[in-house]
Amino acid sequence: MTRVALRPAINQAVETLRSAGVHSPQADAEHLAAHLLGVDRTRLVLTPLVAPELLEDYRALVDRRAQRIPLQHLTGTAAIGEIELAVGPGVFVPRPETELLFAWALAQLETLPHDHTPVVVDLCTGSGALALAIAQARPDADVHAIEIDPAALQWARRNADLRIAEGDTPITLYADDVTDPNLLTEFNGEVDLVVANPPYIPEGAELDPEVADHDPHLALFGGPDGLDVIRRMTPTITRLLRPGGSCAIEHDDTNGSDLAALLAEHGDFTDIVEHPDLAGKPRFVAATRA
Ligand SMILES: C[S@@+](CC[C@H](N)C(=O)[O-])C[C@H]1O[C@@H](n2cnc3c(N)ncnc32)[C@H](O)[C@@H]1O
Numbered sequence: 001m002t003r004v005a006l007r008p009a010i011n012q013a014v015e016t017l018r019s020a021g022v023h024s025p026q027a028d029a030e031h032l033a034a035h036l037l038g039v040d041r042t043r044l045v046l047t048p049l050v051a052p053e054l055l056e057d058y059r060a061l062v063d064r065r066a067q068r069i070p071l072q073h074l075t076g077t078a079a080i081g082e083i084e085l086a087v088g089p090g091v092f093v094p095r096p097e098t099e100l101l102f103a104w105a106l107a108q109l110e111t112l113p114h115d116h117t118p119v120v121v122d123l124c125t126g127s128g129a130l131a132l133a134i135a136q137a138r139p140d141a142d143v144h145a146i147e148i149d150p151a152a153l154q155w156a157r158r159n160a161d162l163r164i165a166e167g168d169t170p171i172t173l174y175a176d177d178v179t180d181p182n183l184l185t186e187f188n189g190e191v192d193l194v195v196a197n198p199p200y201i202p203e204g205a206e207l208d209p210e211v212a213d214h215d216p217h218l219a220l221f222g223g224p225d226g227l228d229v230i231r232r233m234t235p236t237i238t239r240l241l242r243p244g245g246s247c248a249i250e251h252d253d254t255n256g257s258d259l260a261a262l263l264a265e266h267g268d269f270t271d272i273v274e275h276p277d278l279a280g281k282p283r284f285v286a287a288t289r290a
Contacts, residue, residue, distance in 0.1 A: 001051065002052070003049035003050060003051060003052075004049065004050060004051075004052050004055060005048060005049060006033060006044070006047060006048060006049065006050045006055070007048065009033075009055050009058055009059070010029050010030060010033055010044075013025075013029035013032070013033075013058070013059075013062040014026050014029045016062055016063075016066050017029055017062065017065060017066055019066075020065075020066035020067070020068065021068070022065060022066070022068070023208070027041075028065055028071050029062065030044055031071055031075065032058065032061050032062060032065060032071070032074065032075070033058055035061075035074070035075045036054055036057055036058055036061065037050070037054070061074055068208070068209035068210050068213070069210070069214065070093055070210040070214050070215075071210075072087050072093045073087070073088050073089065073093070073214060076088060078093050078094045078127070078129075079094075080094045080098065080099060080102060080129045080130070080132075080133045081099070081102055081133035081134075081136060081137055082133070082136055082137065083132060083133055083136050083163065083166075085127045085128065085129060085132065085155075085159045085162075086127075086155065086158055086159055086162065087127050087155065088155070089214065090149075090151035090152060090154070090155065090216060091126055091127045091151065091152045091155040091156075091216065091219075092126040092127065092152065092215050092216060092219035092220075093127075093214075093215065094126070094127060094129040097250070097277050097278075097283055098129065098130065098197050098250060100275065100277060100278070100283060100284065101130070101195060101197065101248050101250050101275075101283075101284045102130060102133050102134070102195075104248055104275065104284070104286060105120075105130070105134060105193060105195050105248060106134070106137055106138070108193055108246050108248075108286075109134075109138055109141065109192070109193060112192060116192075117140060117141070117142055118138065118140065118141045118142070118192045118193060119141075119142050119144075119187065119190055119191045119192050119193075120134055120138075120141050120142065120143045120144070120191070120192065120193045120194075120195070121143075121144045121145070121146070121184065121187070121191050121193070121194045121195075121240055122134070122143065122144070122145040122146070122194075122195050122196070123146055123178040123194060123195070123196040123198065123233055123236065123237070124146065124147065124148075124178055124196055124197060124198040124199070124229070124233075125145035125146060125147045125152075125156055125173070126147060126152050126155075126156065126197070126219060127152065127155045127156055127159055128145060128155070128156035128159040128160055128163075128171070128173070129197075130145075130195045130197065131143050131144075131145035131156075131171045131173075132145075132159055132160060132163050132168070132171060134195070135163065135168050135169050135170075135171050136163065136166075136168045139168065139169045140169075141169070143169075143171040143172070144171065144172045144174065144184065144187070145171055145172070145173050145174070146173075146174045146176050146177075146178050146183065146184075147173070147174070147175065147176075148175070148176065148177050148178070148218070149216060149218050149219070150175065151216065152216065152218075152219065153173065153175050156173055157173060160173060178196070178198070178229070178232075178233040178236055179229065179232035179233050179236065180236075181235070181236075181239075183236055184240060185239075187240055188239055188240060189239075189240075189241070189242050189243075190240070190242055191240040191241050191242060191245055192241075192242065192245045192246075193245060193246055193247070194237045194240060194241060194245070194246075194247040194248075195247070195248050196230075196233065196237070196247070196248070196249045196250065197249075197250040198222065198229045198230055198233065198249070198250070199218065199219055199220050199221055199222045199229050200222040200226045200227070200229070200230065200250065200251045200252045200255075201220045201221050201222060201226055201252055202221075202222070202223075202224060202225055202226040202252060202254065202255075203221050203223060203224055204224075205252075207220075222252075225255060225258070226251070226252040226254065226255055227251075227255060227258060227259065227262065230249060230251065230259060230262070231262060234262065234263065234266055237249075238266065238268045238269075238289065241289035242289065243289055243290065244288060244289060245288070245289045246271075246286060246287065246288045246289070247269075247286065247287055247289070248275075248284050248285070248286040248287075249284060249285055250283060250284040251282070251283070251284060251285060253277075253281035253282055253283065255282075256274045256281075256282025256283075256285065257274065257282070259285045260272050260273075260274055260285050263285065263287045267290075268289060268290050269287040269288060269289060269290060270287070270288050270290050271286075271287060271288040272285060272286075272287040273285065273286050273287070
């Protein structure tokens with residue numbers, strides 16, 4: 001059967017995506033081709049020729065991406081740490097920024113005595129991203145994850161099952177509200193680490209179509225200043241952490257010092273540190289329970 005060159009189709013896709021306003025046209029064009037071929041993007045050069053039908057499928061996929069459907073909804077996966085998660089409509093797509101919080105969390109767990117089973121709580125788990133990445137990296141940890149949105153929770157359950165099939169330690173998922181004073185009361189003062197990537201975008205912020213039209217709004221907006229959910233879940237974090245336990249909360253780049261001030265005013269935290277992302281913008285605040 002005649003095979004056709006892939007590279008010209010990729011080059012054309014880059015131009016189509018650039019014209020549509022996609023921020024990373026080269027990377028996305030290559031990711032979509034790699035997805036169809038079932039190979040890693042770095043190995044595309046090893047497949048210079050493909051079946052003509054594959055190019056038809058490729059152009060259809062590129063057209064959908066040009067309509068600003070998120071790349072991860074088209075490939076069906078998003079990565080965090082060492083794991084891949086299933087994602088799609090109804091759940092927030094995990095972002096690369098959250099890798100920094102994840103790396104901080106692992107470093108934090110390293111400081112605990114090695115004969116101690118770390119208790120970890122992921123507030124606002126979405127697809128299960130942080131909880132499952134931590135469970136994969138630290139099979140000894142007892143990980144609990146909370147999500148209020150039934151659609152997102154379905155994705156988290158699916159991902160949790162996929163990770164169990166890969167041999168990871170199961171996590172415990174809860175359909176609950178992170179601001180509820182009765183949440184996980186059995187763990188009051190027992191938790192070593194709380195991680196949270198809550199909804200934190202200030203209402204009215206301008207968003208790309210991939211975000212505004214495809215991420216659930218419950219996952220995005222945190223009231224007028226972006227801190228609504230964070231403000232209301234701070235008592236939960238304080239209540240759950242043991243003295244000396246730590247937390248990290250991701251936030252909008254416009255309110256790093258506001259969140260640090262919020263935790264300082266609360267009075268029960270020490271070592272409140274703002275952490276920047278790779279672009280140097282404030283991205284998460286970490287603190288220790290006094
Ligand atoms: C920004 S997404 C983050 C998801 C995941 N942690 C990640 O990093 O990909 C925030 C998640 O918090 C959930 N959420 C919003 N308000 C909540 C609440 N009060 N209690 C529990 N979950 C909540 C949303 O449904 C959404 O899945």
